[in-house]
Amino acid sequence: MALQYRYAPHGIEEKWQKQWESKQAFHCTEDASRPKYYLMEMFPYPSGRIHMGHVRNYSIGDVMARFRRMQGYNVLHPIGWDAFGLPAENAAIKNNTHPAKWTYANIDYMRSQLKRMGYSYDWQREVATCRPEYYRWEQEFFLKCLKKNLVYRKKASQNWCPCCHTVLANEQVIDGKCWRCDSVVEQKDLTQWFFRITAYADELLADLAKLEGGWPSRVLTMQNNWIGRSTGAEISFPLEGRYESVKVFTTRADTLYGVTFLTLAPEHPLVESLIKGRENEAAIREFIERTRNMDRLDRQSETLEKEGVFTGAYCLHPITGERVPIWLGNFVLAEYGTGAVMAVPAHDQRDFEFARKFGIPIKVVINPEGASLDPAAMDAAFTESGVLVDSREFSGMPSPAGREAIIRKLEAEGKGKATVNYRLRDWNISRQRYWGAPIPVVYCEKCGMQPVKEEDLPVLLPLDVKTCEDGRSPLPDTPSFVQAVCPCCGGPARRETDTMDTFVESSWYFARYTSARKEDAPFDEDALRYWLPVDQYVGGVEHAILHLLYARFFTKMLRDCGYLPKGLDEPFKRLLTQGMVLLGGSKMSKSKGNIVDPDAMVEKYGADTVRLFCLFAAPPERDFDWTDSGIEGAYRFVNRVWHMFSEMQDVLSPVSACSDMSASSSASVRALRLAEHAAVKKVGEDIADRNQFNTAIAAIMELLNAISLYRAELSGSEDGRRALSSAMSSVLTLLYPFTPHMCEEIWQELGHEKELDTEVWPQWKPEALSTDTVTVVVQVNGKLRGRIDAPAGSDKEALVKAALADSAVARHLDGKTIVKTVVVPEKLVNIVVR
């Protein structure tokens, strides 16, 4: 059967997809005889249909997967569904259906879309996090964590999204708004479950060093900042006339002698007892109420006017014993440090403003090197390091030494200690929503909170419920779910009706993929040891903190609970964060109506073209604008390959890529061979080492241009036809990871016996890249003045001699004196003249 002149993608793509499916071509099992490569993209939320962002993400991953297979790796390339979550509930309410029904229908449709794209997944490992077979293990992890005190329950002021009717983790609050629906987040006192992620703060921070080189540096920086480690001291200020003291955290112990007041957050637990019975108690309470009711966004804004009120209470300076007034301030955060700060107005800008406003003394204890500050003349705090003054025996010390010495003194006297503070908070995982994994505990009136017994897992999420109109969870109103038996006393108990944050499911799915069908345990130990860690992870940078931090934490936590192998400290060795697909310069979004639907594009151009364009348009990390002319260009290239093969079919034979040539080959054969081997080298390096798919494709285009150039001339000879055939085989092999369907089809038409997906990546040969003569650039004073052809391997003297003989060069040397010559062998001669 002859190839048709025009490329008609659809039948061909369907044909190969069916074949891959029936062969289970991309199913893999552990095989100690081959090196493994675990490649994973972030799994999608089953929102309904895939969008261009998915297509880009999964096309990048598929190129890597197919490439590594050809390189001889045993590749694990899985896919699954991040299937719990709010949109399912909201859609169910809107469309009067059930979240489960909606979710599974979406999964079915989206699976068919992914298959139409021709991605090489091991479909036998597909997971959906909303299935009990998946989340039951999560419940087991929860119980294990409970035993190890890595998960706990506490009442605290929480981020509450009034629109989603649920609390949010700190990581899910963006600019004071809900990460999902953009509603302004409120504060609410609630008892919630927390993962003790702060127990891993130091390791999460330290292990970022292990990821250097493999992860984008900005992601490492973001995580570093999010964890926010600061070293300092916790210092006790005894309360006047009481046995208790107020603890403060400071990074500037060197300024201790400059403390003129203390500021407490209005929420500080001591406040109540400090203000009780004061004559202005009512006014103070009014201030506290006003501050607490403030919008979180407003309260944390930098332009917020610093407000405060004196409590009437005093504490004592831990060293001098001086009386220090205690104030309340609207800018002090209850949840950071101890919720109380020692105020040093001379050396902290906030304290400075506060002191000026309320007429509190300003005491200078740090001077800049060689200068002396006058408090009355200052218009801003001096916040840098300097030399201590007015600080008794510490005066004269530079700040860092003073800091250490003062902390040592406090420690010796039991008044304080060196300590470390983190910005990172424990992870609140309770969600007051229905469509999530149940938290496996019950509450008994007699025995209190009791974990469900492991043998009673899973705690199934009941499916026979009706979602509430207003978005509230139906679980508390579902007696068959709520009514439970206390595992301790056998009496009646009430089941926990909060569900887990969906980020819990996505924190360990990479490990489940290694043994996705295992029924008696979450993981198969041999499979874990064989596959983990993930060699390459690909996904959007929007998960730089949220998901990636949680997954790193889970890895360490599951390791310590004995689920993951010891020594497996990090889940993802290398991370590629792909940019967004834009349209008209802005992010594609339904509400803006600037969407390019992948289905429509596949319909029009075929999956190969869509994949190719996504990879050619820009390097993967960068955002790119979808353009009609761009995808047309990609389509034109696909057609050009097809067209060229169909025209040359009589000339071509099924030789392998990078075939050997006879020694007596003509110059054109050698030139084409050089182009072929150069392309093989470049494409391999671009994909394997640089993630530069756009330049890899450009190199294949260049090879095709070279074939086109030599085609007429070389068709006439046996040698020439062999060279053309080899070059064409290279084009197909190199292009296969990008446009697998078309390449397979042509490969088969050419008469190759095995399929391309079993073909090995071609090996370029150094001797093919060497030439008899090289073009050497000649510069005079660094400016390009001429080019000379010189025999390869010429020595420096010969190159300079040839350069000086060049007429164009000679013109610029006329009447000048040669000061120096610089030679880069095989490349460049620079003649420096005066």
Place this chain on the structure above:
RNA sequence: GCCGGAAUGGUGGAAUUGGUAGACGCAGCGGACUCAAAAUCCGCCGGGUUCACGCCCUUGAGGGUUCAAGUCCCUCUUCCGGUACCA
């Protein structure tokens, strides 16, 4: 404010270790084929100057290092991302 990143033709982007700036595309222009168009194929394509060979300028701006700078250093501008009363 602090911490990252970026800025290259009309346009998306190349230039990997300091060594020919603008690969490969897109758009545009010219030509072939065609009754014509589409498709395809071939050629041109940073700016200035020149009949031309050339010469000069050019990688956000200004300085510096170097035989040689898009690339390294300093200062600045603009844009993007993260974070922010974190004590």
